[in-house]
Amino acid sequence: MPERPEIVCICGSTRFVDEIHTANRALTFAGAIVLAPAVFPRADHEPPESITNDQKTALGALHLHKIDLADRVLIVNPGGYIGESTRQEIAHAHATAKPISYTHPT
Numbered sequence: 001m002p003e004r005p006e007i008v009c010i011c012g013s014t015r016f017v018d019e020i021h022t023a024n025r026a027l028t029f030a031g032a033i034v035l036a037p038a039v040f041p042r043a044d045h046e047p048p049e050s051i052t053n054d055q056k057t058a059l060g061a062l063h064l065h066k067i068d069l070a071d072r073v074l075i076v077n078p079g080g081y082i083g084e085s086t087r088q089e090i091a092h093a094h095a096t097a098k099p100i101s102y103t104h105p106t
Contacts, residue, residue, distance in 0.1 A: 009035040009066045009098075011089040012076030019076050023103065027074070035066040060085060064092050072099040080104050 008027050010020055017039050027034045038059050051059070067073055073093045075086065082090070093100050 005031050005033050006072070007033045007035065007070045009070035009073050010037065010076055011063070011067070011073055011086055011093075012037070013081065013083045013086060014039050016076055016078055019078055019103065023074060023076050035070055037063060060088070063089060067093050067098060068096060070098060072101065075100060075102045077102055077104050
């Protein structure tokens, strides 16, 4: 076993909460430390939690710091979808020379 487990930062649209959780679970069971987007699922009978623009901006900045901590980045992109926030995260990962992989071909 390595001295320190690999740290993987998951990026992707929070509309794919189930896919993000699936990737998190698989990576965790594979022995990785997982840094994931802030996704706050609600009970089935409750409406989705809305966040303010200021909160979204703060969470976006926080996620870039997670990328900085990671050894590599995994983009969760069902159907090849990559939104604007994820594009910014990919650009940040490239700028910091982080290896990037995708769950679906782009």
